[in-house]
Amino acid sequence: MTRWLCRTKLLLVLAPLLVLSCNGIDARRPPSQRTLQLGLDHLEGAQVVDHGSVQRERVANDRSPPNAGHGGLPRDPHEEEEEEEGETAAGIDALLDALDVMQDSFFELWLGTWPTAIDWTAAVLGTHISAMLSTLSSHLGNPRRSADGTGETRDCQSVEARENLIDRYFSQLMGFYFGQATLSLRHQAYDDMLWVVLGWLETIKFVASHSSHHQTNTSAEDEGSRQSGPWHGTQFVPALAHRVRIFYDLAAKGWDTALCDGGMVWNPRLNPYKNAITNELFITASVAMYLHFPGDGNSSPYIAAAGPPLARDHDPKYLRAALDGYDWLVASNMTNALGLYADGFHIRGDGLWDGEGNHTSCDIRNEMVYTYNQGVLLSGLRGLWESTGLTRYLEDGHVLIASVVDATGWNETEMIRSPSSRWAGLGRDGVLEDFCDASGTCSQDGQTFKGIFFHHLATFCAPLGPLSLLPKVVLEPAVALRHHERCAAYRRWVAHNARAAYQTRDSEGRFGMWWGRSYSHPPATDDDDVAVALPLGAVDYRNMETMDPSGCADTWAKVSAPDQKARSVAKDAWSPDVNDRGRGRTVETQSGGLAVLRALFEIAELPKSR
Numbered sequence: 001m002t003r004w005l006c007r008t009k010l011l012l013v014l015a016p017l018l019v020l021s022c023n024g025i026d027a028r029r030p031p032s033q034r035t036l037q038l039g040l041d042h043l044e045g046a047q048v049v050d051h052g053s054v055q056r057e058r059v060a061n062d063r064s065p066p067n068a069g070h071g072g073l074p075r076d077p078h079e080e081e082e083e084e085e086g087e088t089a090a091g092i093d094a095l096l097d098a099l100d101v102m103q104d105s106f107f108e109l110w111l112g113t114w115p116t117a118i119d120w121t122a123a124v125l126g127t128h129i130s131a132m133l134s135t136l137s138s139h140l141g142n143p144r145r146s147a148d149g150t151g152e153t154r155d156c157q158s159v160e161a162r163e164n165l166i167d168r169y170f171s172q173l174m175g176f177y178f179g180q181a182t183l184s185l186r187h188q189a190y191d192d193m194l195w196v197v198l199g200w201l202e203t204i205k206f207v208a209s210h211s212s213h214h215q216t217n218t219s220a221e222d223e224g225s226r227q228s229g230p231w232h233g234t235q236f237v238p239a240l241a242h243r244v245r246i247f248y249d250l251a252a253k254g255w256d257t258a259l260c261d262g263g264m265v266w267n268p269r270l271n272p273y274k275n276a277i278t279n280e281l282f283i284t285a286s287v288a289m290y291l292h293f294p295g296d297g298n299s300s301p302y303i304a305a306a307g308p309p310l311a312r313d314h315d316p317k318y319l320r321a322a323l324d325g326y327d328w329l330v331a332s333n334m335t336n337a338l339g340l341y342a343d344g345f346h347i348r349g350d351g352l353w354d355g356e357g358n359h360t361s362c363d364i365r366n367e368m369v370y371t372y373n374q375g376v377l378l379s380g381l382r383g384l385w386e387s388t389g390l391t392r393y394l395e396d397g398h399v400l401i402a403s404v405v406d407a408t409g410w411n412e413t414e415m416i417r418s419p420s421s422r423w424a425g426l427g428r429d430g431v432l433e434d435f436c437d438a439s440g441t442c443s444q445d446g447q448t449f450k451g452i453f454f455h456h457l458a459t460f461c462a463p464l465g466p467l468s469l470l471p472k473v474v475l476e477p478a479v480a481l482r483h484h485e486r487c488a489a490y491r492r493w494v495a496h497n498a499r500a501a502y503q504t505r506d507s508e509g510r511f512g513m514w515w516g517r518s519y520s521h522p523p524a525t526d527d528d529d530v531a532v533a534l535p536l537g538a539v540d541y542r543n544m545e546t547m548d549p550s551g552c553a554d555t556w557a558k559v560s561a562p563d564q565k566a567r568s569v570a571k572d573a574w575s576p577d578v579n580d581r582g583r584g585r586t587v588e589t590q591s592g593g594l595a596v597l598r599a600l601f602e603i604a605e606l607p608k609s610r
Contacts, residue, residue, distance in 0.1 A: 091597070091600065091601045091604065092136075092139065092140065092601065094502070094597055095132070095135070095594070095597050095598055095601055097509060098509070098511070098590065098593050098594040098597055099129075099132055099169070099594055100509075101508065101509040101510055101590060102125075102128075102587060102590040102591060102594060103129075103169070103172060105508065105510065105587075105590070106586075106587035106590065107172060107587075109172060109175050111179050112175040112176050112177075112178050112179020112180075113175075113176055113179040113180065113181075114587045116586060116587055117444075117587055117588070118444055119180075119181045119184055119185050119188065119192060120185075120188070120191070120192040120195045121444060121445070121448045121587075121588050122176070122180065122181075123180070123185075123192075123195040123196045123198075123199045124195055124199070124448055124451070124452060124591065125587060125588075125591055126173060126176050126180075126199045126200075126202075126203070127195075127198060127199040127202045127455065128451065128455060128591050128594055128595055128598075129169060129172070129173050129176075130173065130199070130202035130203040130205070130206045131202060131206075131455060131458070131459075131595075131598060132169065132594065132598060133166055133169055133170060133173070133206045133210070134202075134205065134206045134209060134210070135598055135601065135602065136162070136165065136166055136169075137162075137166060137206065137209060137210040137213065138209070138213075139601075139605065140162050140165065140166075166210070170233055173203065174236055177200075177236070177239065177240070177243075180196070182196075182243070185247070186246075186247075186250060189266055189267040189268075189278070190250075190251045190253075190254035190264060190265065190266060190267065190268070190278050190282075191266060191275075191277050191278040191281050193247045193248075193250050193251040194247070194248075194251045194278070194281035194282060194285045195281070196243070196244075196247040197244050197247050197248045197251065197285040197288075197289070198281065198284060198285055198288065198379075200240045200241075200243055200244045201244055201285070201288045201289070201292050201293065203236075203240055204237060204240050204241065204244070204292055204293075204294065205292050207231070207233045207234055207236070207237055207240075208237075208292075208294075210231055210233065211230050211231040211233065211234055237294060238296070238297075238298065241293060241294050241295065241296045242296050242298040242300070244289070244293060244296075245293070245296040245311050246301075248285060248286075248289055251281075251282065251285070252282075252321070253268075254266075254268065254278065254282070255282070255321070255325075256272075256274075258360065259272055259274070259347055259360050259361075259362070260274055260332070260345065260347065260360070260361060260362040261328070261361075262324065262328040263279055263325075263328050263329070263332065263362075264278045264279045264281075264282045264325070265278070266278045266344065271346070272346070272347050273344055273345070273346055274332075274344055274345050274347075274362055275343055275344025275345070275366075276329075276334050276341040276342065276343055276344055276373040277343075277344075277370075277372065277373055277376065278344075279325060279328070279329050279332075279334075280329070280341075280373065280376040280377040280380060281376055282321070282322075282325050283322050283325040283326050283329065283377065283380040283384075284322075284376055284377065284379045284380035284383065284456075286318045286319070286321040286322035286325060287318065287319060287322035287380055287383035287384055287386075287387055288379070288380075288383055289315075289318040290314060290315065290316070290318035290319040290322065290383075290387055291314075291383055291386060291387060291469070293311070293313055293314075293315075293318070294313050295310075295311055295312045295313040296310060296311040297310050298310075314469060319387050319388075322380065322383070322384060322387070323384070323388075326380065326381075326384065326393075329377075332345070332362060333362075333365070334365075336367065336369065336535075338369075338403060338406070338407050338425045338426075339399065339400065339402075339403030339406075340369050340373075340374055340403055340404070340407060340425065340426060341369070341373040341374060341377070342365055342366060342367050342368065342369060342373075342538075343366040343367075343368040343369070343370060343373065343538075344365070344366055345362030345363070345364060345365050345366070346362075346363075346364040346365075346366065347359055347360065347361065347362060347363065347364070348363050348364055365537065366537070366538060366539050366541075367534075367535040367536060367537040367538040368435075368534065368535070368538040368539055368540050368541075368542075369425070369426060369435075369535065369538070370434060370446075370449050370542065371404075371426060371432055371433075371434050371449045371450045371452070371453045372448070372449040372450075372452040372453055374400060374403070374404045374426070374453055375452050375453030375454070375455070375456040375457060376452065376456055377397075377400065377456075378397050378400065378401070378456040378457055378459065378460035379456045379459045379460060381393045381394065381396055381397040381400075381460065382394070382397065382459060382460045382462075385464075386467060386469070387469060387470075388470075389467050389470050389473040391479055394479075394483055397460050398483075398486050401457065401460075401490065404426060404432070404453070405490070405493050406424070406425075407424050407425035407426035407427060408424055408425075408426060408427030408428065408429075408430050408431060408432050408433075408493075409422065409423075409424030409427060409428050409429060409430055410430035410493050410496070411430070421530050423530075423532045427516060428516055428530075429516060430493060430496050430497075431496065431497055431500045431515050431516040432450055432453065432497055432515070432516075433450075433514070433515070433516045434446055434449055434450065434543075435532050435534060435540060435543075436540065436543040437513055437514040437515070437516060438514060438516065438517070438530045438531045438532060439531040439532075440513075440514070440578065440579075440581030440582040441543055441582055442513055442543055442582060442583065443542060443543045443583070444583065444586070444588060445542045445543070446513075446542055446543045447513055447583060447586055447588035447589050447592070448588040448591065448592070449592075450515070450592045450595075450596070451588070451591045451592035451593075451594065451595035451596070452595070453595075454494070454497075454592075454595040454596045454598070454599040455595045455598070455599070457490070457494070457599050458595075458598055458599040458602045458603070460487075461483075461487035461490065461599075461602065461603055461606070462602065463480070463484060463606065464479065464480040464483050464484070484606060484607075487603060487606060488603065488606050490603060491600070491603045491604060491606075494596070494599050494600045494603055495600055495604075497515060497596050497600075498596045498597055498599075498600040500515040500516065501515045501592065501593045501596050501597070502593070502597070504517075504579050504593070505593070506577070506579075506585060510585040510589070510590055511585065511589050511590050511592060511593030511594075512577075512578075512579025512580075512585055512589055513579055513582075513583075513585075513589045513592075514578055514579055517530075517578050517579075
């Protein structure tokens with residue numbers, strides 16, 4: 001009861017939705033009603049469609065492939081280079097629209113959460129909100145060219161308008177701080193705990209950045225007045241840091257040297273499984289703790305006499321954990337022939353005496369490949385470079401990205417001549433896919449994966465800056481230039497995926513799951529025929545709701561691709577829109593669309609080398 005009263009009191013403070021006072025834009029209006037106001041009024045064929053009491057302003061044909069004239073996305077990457085100028089002005093509008101749909105359609109402020117999300121996907125949703133706040137803080141107030149290329153600056157440049165918009169989403173994010181299911185998460189798997197750590201560290205990063213760039217300017221006579229001081233969001237940092245510390249300490253107990261000579265165990269209550277995602281999360285969370293954790297002087301819930309010492313910022317133990325974690329992952333043989341991370345390792349006999357010996361090595365690899373297993377590590381590698389100055393971590397990241405791009409079948413020249421639906425390992429026609437996409441059988445977990453990849457791609461590709469924790473190490477211009485040029489080269493591929501995702505929106509602006517199905521050029525065969533068989537030795541436990549991941553290792557070892565035929569869509573799940581099958585359009589699929597649009601926007605904002 002006390003917790004409910006405290007939550008209610010705080011939400012009463014956070015609840016008022018702020019009005020964006022730029023040219024009459026009202027942030028409280030449904031996103032579809034302010035789409036045209038936010039710069040998409042150049043859409044051809046726009047019309048007002050009456051859906052009950054709310055009028056939805058949408059393009060006449062939502063299935064047409066988006067470009068600079070459709071929803072603010074960049075032009076086709078095959079067009080001339082000079083046509084790319086000015087595209088990001090419209091890109092911010094597409095981002096805001098995707099964000100608005102996610103929040104207005106799925107977030108409940110009075111509950112402080114997205115009710116249809118599960119605990120770990122909600123933590124990821126919060127991460128996306130924090131990342132979007134950083135993007136808005138960095139770019140929304142900057143002068144930029146208009147979408148029509150005239151060179152005129154756009155509206156909404158005032159500090160007041162920008163701050164109102166940022167405050168609106170930040171207040172919702174802080175509502176989620178009080179609505180998060182922390183008690184439940186403390187008893188879940190180690191990867192679930194680490195999503196919480198990464199989410200609130202992302203918020204701490206935003207608060208620090210936004211405060212440093214947008215502090216209140218005060219004169220000498222204003223010193224000490226209530227109008228002076230840092231941005232109001234800084235008051236939440238101690239609470240955020242404490243939650244981060246609690247969940248990191250809980251998750252760190254999963255590091256185990258008795259089996260496989262190290263590595264994180266996925267779940268302490270199941271048979272041993274050392275999987276890619278838990279270890280990637282531990283690497284990324286550990287190095288982020290070293291770089292961004294501000295320290296924590298709150299001893300709750302520990303008993304002062306018996307609890308751990310108070311945590312300090314930039315503690316080398318976090319960097320040591322990240323370095324050890326990455327060294328173990330590299331040596332674990334977790335990658336397949338395509339250079340992609342398989343899901344993880346079981347231990348034959350579960351590390352117990354089975355008559356032949358006491359097996360302690362990771363010897364049964366689940367060959368299942370998921371998109372998010374290729375993404376989380378990218379932020380960790382970026383953090384390891386920032387912490388050590390060693391360029392090999394950046395190189396490893398670029399090698400992984402190249403493997404992902406290749407596994408989508410990306411080949412601009414061939415795709416222009418003849419698009420193909422041939423599966424390339426993690427997608428087709430240059431579009432990233434999970435195995436469950438085409439069959440419409442993705443679980444709530446699976447629907448979250450692609451957005452996670454693009455979030456971490458954007459983090460990895462941010463411009464390199466000074467190494468603040470290594471004052472004696474000078475960033476070499478050649479290193480920064482090489483990283484910049486390689487990230488800029490991903491832009492066309494990311495734009496291709498952003499357009500693919502964008503065309504899956506329905507009349508409510510909600511993104512679908514399967515981006516690889518072209519609405520403008522449907523496949524020559526039935527959608528059921530393009531479902532993909534799993535790799536040999538793969539078990540898709542993330543999307544097979546009847547699969548019990550706690551089953552014995554022998555069961556996992558016997559299951560292989562010939563036993564798992566390509567999935568087909570159930571007859572009772574048939575829909576004229578392939579993205580209405582299965583779970584349909586959800587807050588998780590919406591977050592995926594938001595993440596790929598943001599990745600495109602951030603990479604497109606990289607200065608162009610000539």
